[in-house]
Amino acid sequence: MTNVIKLIAPLFIIVCMFLATWIYFKNPPQEKSGYKKYFCDFKSIFMDKNVCYGVNDASVKLNSKIKVLPKDIFKGMNNLETLELQSTGLMSIDESIFNNLSNLKKLNIHNSSLVYIPSQLFNGLEKLESLSLTSTRIKSFEDKIFHGLRKLKVLQLNNNNLTSLRSNSFVELKSLQRLYLQSNKISLIHNETFDGLDKLEELDINNNNLSSVESGIFTGLNSLKYLRLSSNKLSTLDYNLFEDLKNLKELDISNNNLTHLDKDIFMNVGNLEILNIAANRLTHLDLHIFNGLINLYKLYLNNNELIYFQDQFFKDLPSLQILNLSTNKLVQLGNEHYRMSKKIQRLDISNNNITSLAKNIFNGVYDLITLNISFNHIETIKPGTFENLTKLYKFDMSHNGFVDLPLNNFHGLDGLRFFYLQSNKIKSIDHGYFDSMTELMQLDVSNNSLTYLTDNVFKNNKKLMSIKLSYNNINEIHDDTFEGLDGLHDLYLDNNDENIFNSNAIKNLSPLVNKHF
Template identity: 25%
Template sequence: MSDNSLGQIKSDGLFGRLPDLTKLDLRNNGITLIEDNAFDGAANIQELLLDGNLLQTVTDKMFFGLHSLSVLSLTDNKIKCITPGAFDHLTMLSTLNLESNPLDCTCHISWLPNWLRSRRLSPSATCRSPAALRDANLHHLEVSDFKCTAEDKGCLSPDYCPAQCACTGTVVRCSRAQLTTVPLNIPKQTTELYLESNDIATILPDQIRHLTQLTRLDLSNNKISVITNNTFEGLTKLSTLIVSYNKLRCVQRDALKGLTQLRVLSLHGNNISMLADGVFRDLESISHVALGSNPLYCDCNSRWLSEWVKSAGEYVEPGIARCSEPVAMRDKLILSTQSSAFVCNGVPPAEVISKCDSCYSNPCRNGGRCRARAAGGRDCQCARGYHGDTCQHHIDACYGSPCAHGLCRVLEEGRFHCSCQAGYTGARCEVNIDDCVANKCQNNATCVDHLEGYSCKCAPGFMESNGASCVDGLDEYRCACAAGYAGRYCEAAPHAALGTSPCAHHDCLHGVCYLPQRALQDDIIMERPLLSTANDYLCKCAPGYSGRLCEYLTSLTFSHNDSLVELEPLRTTPQANVTLIFSTTQLHGVLMYFGENEHLAVELFNGRIRISYDIGNHPTSTMYSFEMVSDGNYHKAELVAIKKNFTLKVDDGPARSIINEGAKEYLRLERPMYLGGVPEEIAKEAFSKWHLRNITSFKGCMKAAWINHKRVDYVNAVRVQRTSAGCGEDEPTSSMAATVFVQEDAGRHNQDPCVPNPCARGGRCVREEGSPSDYTCRCRAGTAGPQCELRASISGAPVITQGSKMPQRKQAISNVQASPAAPSHKQQMPSEHAPSQPTPAMGACRKEATREIITEGSCRSRRAVRGARCVARDARAACGKGHCCAPRKTKKRKIRLICSDGTRYTKDIEIVRKCACGKKCARTTPFH
């Protein structure tokens, strides 16, 4: 196939259909790209000729599948870079031709000479760049000859480096980046990874398994406590591993499994007491192990370590590691102490054994089962009826500490009593006794109640309307408005956003109609119009809707703190039956509330279902589910109220019941019932009466609800507030969506919110990217407000328009400073068509104080340095077109930096002193 114009070799399975192919000649084809796994299935090819093409990079998966390849010729291409490991899987390779390629001999291919020598391959390839290595024979170079600069990207894409790190070639440095976990997007070609001096607590196999070319890993000065089994699985080239100065207490037996090339291992400065026999068994190349500054427990269980240190090689452990316990072995060196001295005199202390076995002391009480976590620590699986970190608490009426400021005592099943602390009263000890009664505060001062005391707060001034505050000025004042308000006195309220376009009018009430695929194909083949009778189409319902015509809304997602559904009052005679199917990851939230003084409240509390039931027989009966339901899975809660009895069943498990004993028989109320949340006023009332422990709305999906054996249709609800239809998995697939949109009237789904223009006074409407209905108004000079409905006063403060209800007296007052709610403009109002001129807005460009650590490479200041930056909420509005808010005056200051290698030096930085509008628009920093 030579001397053609193939251009590319695609991964389309072609060679899998040619199992007997043994030689492939693709010379002189102008090939620029060979896709990964393109040769998959070509297991019998022994000779591959790619000379005279235009390949620039050899990737690590380019030759996957060529298990029998012995001759690979890449002469006379444009190859500059070869990804580490590109030839590792070619185990039969005996001839490799790389001549006449412009190889870029930076650190990216420093691995190649050693690999060639290890495979006894000697191609006559030479370097083209950098200048220092031009025409040098690749086979004769050493690793130290290859250098990289920060600009050398090698075979990697321009955005290959994680945001918190600095990358030079295949060396990734993430030191002192305040990381709590290993970055996810570390490139797989990385050969050296530096993660020292961070806050990383765990190192998981999935985080680093893809780094198969890694030779050095530095994890020193972190918070790692356990190295679990198979953590470094697949890192077969790793030669240096540094885990010194962590909180390491346990290295599991298979933690270092597979590290056959490891030469240097540092575990210095940790909290290790014992190492499992065989933990170093795969370290065939080890030359140095650092175990110093660990509290080693030297009994018979550590005898193997003494023997291994003495037999592993000359000074593998250089005589630094010492025994800490038992007393007879204290301060003795592992290297020089006779192995026979490592003897057992009883069981090691529990604090030693528990470092690698967190369940050793059996911390779980009341029949709970202890499970050790792979990454350290443990969890207790509590028996039914118990909860807590160690299953120490019984789930009873006092579950969740219902007494706000007192001690809870169980009276009987489902009932409790609160003994209040001094200064508190109320059924739940929720009321702080008012010490302001008959207080002695004078001159209209405000009395502030404290616990068993009070204080007097003198009034410094007055608050303006709509939450604004009064700011004193020179012979005048101004109102600092709350977000969204405007006007001289903050009297202009925010405007509501425009609604979205109405629903499409067709038989599918809440969905789209489409033809089944067979009918659609038949129509195309027969060249007849689409079938239109009622029996010829189906309704694809929008998420949350069901029914033949998508007429029922049966599932909702609650995502806001004030989400709720209001329904008719619950019928409780002869009984009430409510079933809810829901999913959430929130620990708290209202599921259902029906009440006044008597009530039925169902809520999430600490991940369990809490029931509060009171038909008028005081005190209230309370119950909690044994099951946890805040795990993101769907759960079914069945609620049955029969007179005084209330029963809860979760996920068809055992039922739990309580009895609200007393004279009354039924719960009879005329108030509405609420699902998923409660209106604010009713919620506050329920909270004050302890019907609800938390008034946050439920956040998650209410998949379905049945009330008295009838499925709830939210279309018929009295009110549905701040919810969205359906759950995440109900979204239609892309293929279905494509089929649907072919047959819909696309025009009614692409209404432009800017047509007609909603912005007043010549404002320009800009549609928000990614939203079908949201827009922003960009106002002309002299106007302000969400829809440019306000005009500016002479000083720039927005004032209400003539059509408003604002008194004429207030409209006349305009000579004030600019309000923060709107930018200032020129002193003279421009005409409707006059072009605006750039005039700095007084006060809009300002200096903002900062306090930051100064960093430079691997060096940083010892403490945060005070600085400032120039900021403006809208630089163009504040300073005019072509201008920006920038430093006007700076001063120099010397700071001292300390580096990771211990060196120190002094650096001059400029601190911003004054800011102003100007034309020099360089990026501002706290240290200019």
């Protein structure tokens, strides 16, 4: 039996080899085609085992530094839904490269060297919902380049070199909700550029070269909620520019060259909630310019050249919570008949020329939580000015001309946690100054004219964590000045008389306190 097996075995091997050879030539192995030719080849810069073996056949991300993509690189990827081409260095792209990607929903081409987009590039991408062409060198688009993209909801064209937008540029995009055009070089937008975009909710044209905007440019954008035109070169705006934008909630026209706004410019945007007019050259605003803006809760007027507000200026803004008037040329904020909006929560009037505050300016204001009056020329505060501000937790009075602070100036500030008084001319801090501030955590009285600290000056401020007294003339500290401040973490006394460092008040401090001498 063994001898028979020895005789048959070689013959069996020969037969098997013959059959294998016959099968090979009858059915030779097929060469890899389409995407597998690139994603399954270990020598290819596109090699990706997840794509090759179909581990994630719905999403592909390429970061390869390549100037040209093979036109058949995505052939056969019928299930692809997300395609990202980032930092590829692409200089050109074949118009048929996305053919047959009928299920693609998101396409992102970012940070490439593309200067031209073929007019047929997006043909067939009928399910596309998000398209991003950002940080390229594209200066313009062919007509009807977005033809057929009826399901597109988001279009990002920011950070390119676009110089103008043609009429009906986006007329095919019936489902578009968000359009981003910021950080281009756009100097001209035709009147019919946005025609057909009746579902558009967000439009960003920030940081371009627009010097004017035609009055009918936003006609038909009935769904628009967010419009950003900041950082352009706009010097005037037509009074009826926003008349069709009845659903607008946020408008940003900051950082332009506006010197005047018509009193009726906001007449038809009654749903507006956020308005930013900062960083322009406005010197005056009409008393009734905000008529009808009953939902406005954020208003930015900072960095203009405003000099004065009339007594009833903010009366038409019953919902106003955040108001920034900093860096203007205000000399005063109303007079004894002036009233601040009752719902105001954050107020910044810093960096103006204000010399005094009307005593009743905060009458009826109970929700203010941050107040900044720094960098003005205020020397005195009338008693009772802040008595209603029980919710105030951050107060900046720094960089003014305060010399003496009467004891009753701060009555009512029961919830204050951060108090900044640095860079004034304060000579003394006596008993009772901070007694009502039981929640105080940080106090800065540096760079003043203090010469001594009395005993128990902080007796009610048990939650103090940081006290800054640097750059004064302090030569005397009573023994129990810091007594009871068990939570104190930082004490700044540098640039004062060196004798105070040997005082009992300093020696009795907890070793856990960081002493900055």
